[in-house]
Amino acid sequence: xxxxxRATFNIFIRHLYRYLGNxxxxxxxxxxxxxxxxxxxxxxxxxxxxxxxxxxxxLYYMRKRLREVYRRMNRNLALSQADLDNLxxxxxxxxxxxxxxxxxxxxHRMLGKLKARERxxxxxxxxxxxxxxxxxQLKTTVGAVKMLEFRTILKLRRMMKEYSDEED
Amino acid sequence: MxxxxxxxxxxxxxxxxxLRDGCLPGFLKSLTREEAKAIRExxxxxxxxxxxxLMNSAGFGDKVMxxxxxxxxxxxxxxxxSRQKKAGASTRSPSSxxxxxxxHANL
Numbered sequence: 165x166x167x168x169x170r171a172t173f174n175i176f177i178r179h180l181y182r183y184l185g186n187x188x189x190x191x192x193x194x195x196x197x198x199x200x201x202x203x204x205x206x207x208x209x210x211x212x213x214x215x216x217x218x219x220x221x222x223l224y225y226m227r228k229r230l231r232e233v234y235r236r237m238n239r240n241l242a243l244s245q246a247d248l249d250n251l252x253x254x255x256x257x258x259x260x261x262x263x264x265x266x267x268x269x270x271x272h273r274m275l276g277k278l279k280a281r282e283r284x285x286x287x288x289x290x291x292x293x294x295x296x297x298x299x300x301q302l303k304t305t306v307g308a309v310k311m312l313e314f315r316t317i318l319k320l321r322r323m324m325k326e327y328s329d330e331e332d
Numbered sequence: 333m334x335x336x337x338x339x340x341x342x343x344x345x346x347x348x349x350x351l352r353d354g355c356l357p358g359f360l361k362s363l364t365r366e367e368a369k370a371i372r373e374x375x376x377x378x379x380x381x382x383x384x385x386l387m388n389s390a391g392f393g394d395k396v397m398x399x400x401x402x403x404x405x406x407x408x409x410x411x412x413x414s415r416q417k418k419a420g421a422s423t424r425s426p427s428s429x430x431x432x433x434x435x436h437a438n439l
Contacts, residue, residue: 165412169405177398182389186354191399191407199411234360241360242368251347251381252356268390290391292352295345313348314341318376321383 165202172217176226178264179218183230183252193233197225215263219256227253274323282316285309337366340374348384352392 176197180190201208207224211217230253241248275283281302288298299309338346343363350359363371371377 165408166405169408170401173401173404174398178389181392182385183351184354185351185356185388185392187398189354191404195404195407195411198408199415202408202412203415234357242363242365243360244368244372247368247372248360250378251360254382264389267386271387271390286387289348289352290387292392295349307342310345311341314344314376314380317344317348317380317383317387320387321379324383324386 165198168201169198172221175214175218176221179222180226180230184233189233193226193229196229197221200225200229222256270324270327271320274320274327277323278316278319282312282319285312286316286320289313337364337370340370340377343367343371344377344380344384347381348388351384351388 173194176194177187177190180193181187184190184193201221207220208217211220231249234248234252243251275286278286285298285302288301289295293301295306295309295313299306302309302312304312346359346362347356350356
């Protein structure tokens with residue numbers, strides 16, 4: 165098992181980070197994921213490449229564990245179980261499987277197509293700034309920043325879909 | 333009475349911040365029934381969350397402070413040993429059903 169963990173650890177933990185945003189939780193989930201793989205590796209037969217591996221591990225091992233992280237919380241939540249599952253452990257989306265470097269390049273290209281104000285808001289968000297700090301920089305209100313981000317994110321999503329359709 | 337529920341764009345912004353800052357449970361707990369309903373009915377919200385995850389990954393995925401892999405492997409080994417013990421205990425128990433066949437990874 166050790167060579168497999170060494171070869172895949174960085175890929176898997178970065179992928180899990182998309183859904184958890186927290187290293188400690190990523191490690192906890194990944195520990196169970198590897199033990200699950202050890203116990204039942206059948207889904208990993210005939211893996212063609214890294215992307216195929218990541219997709220298979222996400223669908224058959226990670227999603228189950230991601231859902232368990234939040235399942236106990238659900239008694240106190242207003243969300244339905246299905247919505248909670250879709251939020252914390254969704255189906256694979258358009259580019260959820262895209263490699264980190266490729267994703268960054270693609271995003272960089274798409275950001276270049278945005279209006280200056282939209283690009284600035286997203287870049288500041290990706291630098292880790294709060295909405296209040298972004299609002300101060302853009303000389304506007306927090307509410308206006310949230311609306312700007314929402315519209316820009318949907319715009320980016322459409323661009324991503326167009327790119328994906330072109331690729332197909 | 334004033335409507336205290338967040339609009340969909342505010343919910344997305346708060347989801348994005350929570351994901352980015354690693355505190356998703358706080359966001360989930362903060363949702364009211366009306367907000368949960370608004371989320372359920374908004375296609376835009378679901379499409380935007382996918383994009384937010386990608387942005388989170390592109391912006392911060394490489395900054396993840398990964399632990400020492402050697403230490404992590406010892407955690408995985410301990411988890412596997414624990415499962416082996418549980419499986420062994422269930423096969424030794426006379427009242428238990430036969431252990432299900434296992435096909436352990438030789439990865």
